[in-house]
Amino acid sequence: MVIFTEAPYIAALKEEFLTNRCSSCFKSSRNKCSNCRIIVYCNDQCRINDQIYHKFECEYYKNKSEKLKFEETVIARMVLRVIIRLNLDGGQPSIDLCSNLPDRIHRRSWFDLIGHRDEIPYSGRHWNLWLKTINQIKLLVQDQFDNIDLLEIFGKILINRFRVAFHENPFNERISIGWAIYLTVSCFNHSCQPDLLQCSYDINMRLKFNDSNRTIPETTVEFNKLTVSYRHQNDFRLKNPSSYVPTRKQRRNFINFFFFNCHCIYCSNDLRNRYAESSTNRLCNQCGDFLVLEKNFNDSMNSILVCLGRNKCSQYDKILDRINISCIDNTEETIEICEDKLSNIEQLLHPQSILLLQQREKVFFAYQKLLNENNLNKNQLTNYINRAIQLGELLMKQYDIHLQHSSIYPKIFLTDLANLCESVGKEDQAKQLYLKALHLWRQDYQAHIDYKDFYLKL
Secondary structure, eight states: OOOOOOOOOOOEEGGGGGBBTTTOOBBOOEEETTSSSSEEESSSHHOOOOOOHHHHHHHHHHHOOOOTOOOOOOOOOOHHHHHHHHHHHHSSSSOOEEEOOTTSSSOOOGGGGGGOOGGGOOOOOHHHHHHHHHHHHHHTTTTTTTTSSSSHHHHHHHOOOOOEEOOTTTTTTOOOEEEEEOGGGOEEEHHHSEEEEOOOSSSSSEEESSSSTTOOSSSHHHHOOOOEEEOOTSSSHHHHHHOOOOOOOHHHHHHHHHHHOSSTTTTTOOOHHHHHHHHHEEEETOOOEEEEEEOTOEEEEEEEBOOOOOOTTBBBEEEEEEEEEOOOOSSSOOHHHHHHHHHHHHHOTTTOOHHHHHHHHHHHHHHHHHTTSSSOOOHHHHHHHHHHHHHHHHHHHHHHHHTTOOOOOOOHHHHHHHHHHTTTTTTTHHHHHHHHHHHHHHHHHSSSOOOOOHHEEE
């Protein structure tokens, strides 16, 4: 059940969607701007709504060379939109952007957002993106806004933006098509175990409580303490060395990018997390606890095994062994190499370790990629599907362990696994997976997306 909805203060499409998504509401469209022949709208009202922004972009797209026409400029265009909105409303929207939110809760303005302006120059990643963005702004509007602190605006956008993603149907992942600033939602900090879940199906942000028994707090102070997840949602497929399960590496990435730490139940106990992530089958000969696999920063060819002293062991933090083991790195490795690496890792790591789960995720999605290439013979196809199912079943067991208290169970993974089972005649197993996935989709999106494909399967 959605508890409240917020319309964006500003939003901008990614470049690749400019020719097939309405620049105002983000719905599919083909009605091109008659001048630039790039930007499209679904109706005259959307064209009127977007005109205050597009008049600055129109000539830019009209005159842009074919080679550079779709170079990504979404952050620069968001900066431009913010400047225009600030000139119109001074950062305080004239209408309430929130629906179903009691009046007692304070609506935030643009000036309530934190942009970490002073930290950006000291972060190479942020600074390089800023230099690229400022050059794109110059191309868009020349020197029209030289008297504005663009770095402040850039920082607020970068730190507070939310991805806008649409569903065409639940058998496909959400399509990430742009970014938006939601002023009031931006007050919420990240948590790997969030109070609020995103259940958006259009350009508006929709949130519901993880616990259906909870209600909106009585005060703004308590409301602002609620949390959301800034991680990828559970209805995206993994396309990079990531995981559906929170890890310490992802936490470090949050600190480096958002300049804050997470204090959820997953992140607050570092010792527990180190064991959960990389415990091995090897035991400490002093205390009998599991040894933990750690990266050796002095020797990239070898990892080290240590006892972390959970049982007050005298060998705490001593290097008890060095071991040569290679993880799957998501390069263009053959499936045989991936399987060989996974076999070695499985012999060393504890069956419940998150590092093992991550390696299995990578191999599972490597099989998914192969199965989509349509150049396999019948035997290869059958063998690959059965192996992917085997990995999927192992992953489900690990998800049930590590995500048992989580609100972010990977439901897109369930539909993928169900499709594989169905393709080799495992109808009963497929049906159970479809039912579980359908339950999760309905929890998040109720009747706002079409479930007919699920009903056909069931």
